[in-house]
Amino acid sequence: MVQVNSNYLKLKAGYLFPEISRRIKNFNSESLNVDLIRLGIGDVTEPLPLACREAMKLAIEEMGTEQGFKGYGPEQGYLWLRERISENDFLSRGCDISPEEIFVSDGSKCDSSNILDILGKENKIAVTDPVYPVYVDTNVMTGRTGKANEAGEYQGLSYIPINSENGFKAEIPKEKFDLIYLCFPNNPTGAVATKEQLSSWVEYANKNNALILFDAAYEAFIQDESIPHSIYEIKGAKECAIEFRSFSKNAGFTGTRCAFTVIPKSLKGKAGLEEVDLWSLWNRRQSTKFNGVSYIVQRGAEAVYSQEGQTQIRKLVDFYMDNAQIIKASLTSAGFEVFGATNAPYAWIKTPKNMSSWDFFDFLLKEANVVGTPGSGFGLAGEGYFRLSAFNSRKNVEQAMQRIVKL
Numbered sequence: 001m002v003q004v005n006s007n008y009l010k011l012k013a014g015y016l017f018p019e020i021s022r023r024i025k026n027f028n029s030e031s032l033n034v035d036l037i038r039l040g041i042g043d044v045t046e047p048l049p050l051a052c053r054e055a056m057k058l059a060i061e062e063m064g065t066e067q068g069f070k071g072y073g074p075e076q077g078y079l080w081l082r083e084r085i086s087e088n089d090f091l092s093r094g095c096d097i098s099p100e101e102i103f104v105s106d107g108s109k110c111d112s113s114n115i116l117d118i119l120g121k122e123n124k125i126a127v128t129d130p131v132y133p134v135y136v137d138t139n140v141m142t143g144r145t146g147k148a149n150e151a152g153e154y155q156g157l158s159y160i161p162i163n164s165e166n167g168f169k170a171e172i173p174k175e176k177f178d179l180i181y182l183c184f185p186n187n188p189t190g191a192v193a194t195k196e197q198l199s200s201w202v203e204y205a206n207k208n209n210a211l212i213l214f215d216a217a218y219e220a221f222i223q224d225e226s227i228p229h230s231i232y233e234i235k236g237a238k239e240c241a242i243e244f245r246s247f248s249k250n251a252g253f254t255g256t257r258c259a260f261t262v263i264p265k266s267l268k269g270k271a272g273l274e275e276v277d278l279w280s281l282w283n284r285r286q287s288t289k290f291n292g293v294s295y296i297v298q299r300g301a302e303a304v305y306s307q308e309g310q311t312q313i314r315k316l317v318d319f320y321m322d323n324a325q326i327i328k329a330s331l332t333s334a335g336f337e338v339f340g341a342t343n344a345p346y347a348w349i350k351t352p353k354n355m356s357s358w359d360f361f362d363f364l365l366k367e368a369n370v371v372g373t374p375g376s377g378f379g380l381a382g383e384g385y386f387r388l389s390a391f392n393s394r395k396n397v398e399q400a401m402q403r404i405v406k407l
């Protein structure tokens with residue numbers, strides 16, 4: 001019989017979202033005709049911007065002509081898209097990122113997982129707690145951790161808490177790590193990193209020859225002008241950081257699929273004593289294992305940077321941020337302690353009366369018929385917290401808030 005990758009068996013059973021579905025199913029089978037409002041999973045709900053749809057329609061028609069037909073495109077993405085990204089997301093913010101340093105892909109989830117392909121197994125790794133579960137699980141799957149303990153923490157991974165005690169700041173470790181995952185604006189807490197905090201991380205990484213994997217999937221939701229959108233706004237970051245970006249949340253591409261990863265050419269790693277640049281390894285990896293994103297979708301992503309596209313995605317982001325504001329204001333007025341929701345589409349709520357995250361989940365489900373996400377599902381430090389997402393219709397958000405406030 002074939003041997004399997006037994007690292008998969010180390011993964012904790014009952015992963016967050018299946019467990020949520022199980023509880024909803026149980027609840028539904030006990031109670032008839034409840035009108036559940038789901039503010040749980042972080043998926044967008046508003047339709048795709050018109051500019052993107054029009055660009056994709058044109059691209060489809062182009063593909064139907066002899067002159068316009070395209071086969072395999074460049075594995076790194078079409079240069080015209082990489083140029084638009086470089087200009088609009090980086091050069092305009094003073095970040096010297098060239099089109100060649102941008103790799104277009106079908107998602108940040110995949111990129112933040114696949115990046116482990118080019119990194120050694122002996123690296124000492126730190127993640128924040130709570131954390132986007134993908135970072136942890138992909139390290140487990142690739143054999144970079146031991147087993148999970150009772151509390152669910154994996155041997156060989158270090159956890160940096162972000163909670164109300166430290167003001168939702170990922171504090172600079174005293175220890176030396178080789179690889180650090182940071183996500184700001186943060187999923188799930190909605191916390192952001194200031195320029196000073198990011199500068200300290202870049203300084204730490206350069207001093208310790210560490211690599212930061214910076215996930216900026218939510219940068220478009222930043223409202224406070226002093227908060228960096230890219231880690232490359234910090235001097236020295238091109239020597240120590242890879243950045244993941246996605247069109248999923250700002251332009252509603254969760255189902256359309258387009259993202260990009262920035263690997264500066266100045267980034268170095270080690271193979272034994274030899275210095276190697278990470279850009280070449282990732283370029284090699286993508287050329288071998290990836291065949292690029294659909295031409296049609298890349299034209300859709302390009303349209304995000306047109307004038308109409310910019311106006312339309314600004315409207316989308318504003319819409320979700322108004323939802324976030326409604327959630328924050330309603331719950332605060334009802335006496336809840338609410339974090340996040342000002343520069344991110346997530347409200348991170350302290351559960352009342354020291355309820356556990358799952359008890360509060362069951363309570364909201366039964367009493368308000370509202371579904372959220374238990375903070376403990378994102379890590380130990382998430383216990384006692386609860387995430388509500390602003391990705392929903394205005395009507396649903398308002399109704400959910402009315403129900404919760406009434407409790």
Ligand SMILES: *Cc1c(COP(=O)(O)O)cnc(C)c1O
Pocket residue numbers: 042106107108109110132183187215217245246247248249254258259
């Ligand atoms: C939604 C999200 C992404 C985007 O993933 P895609 O695969 O590009 O859709 C990346 N990181 C985090 C933390 C997210 O929540």
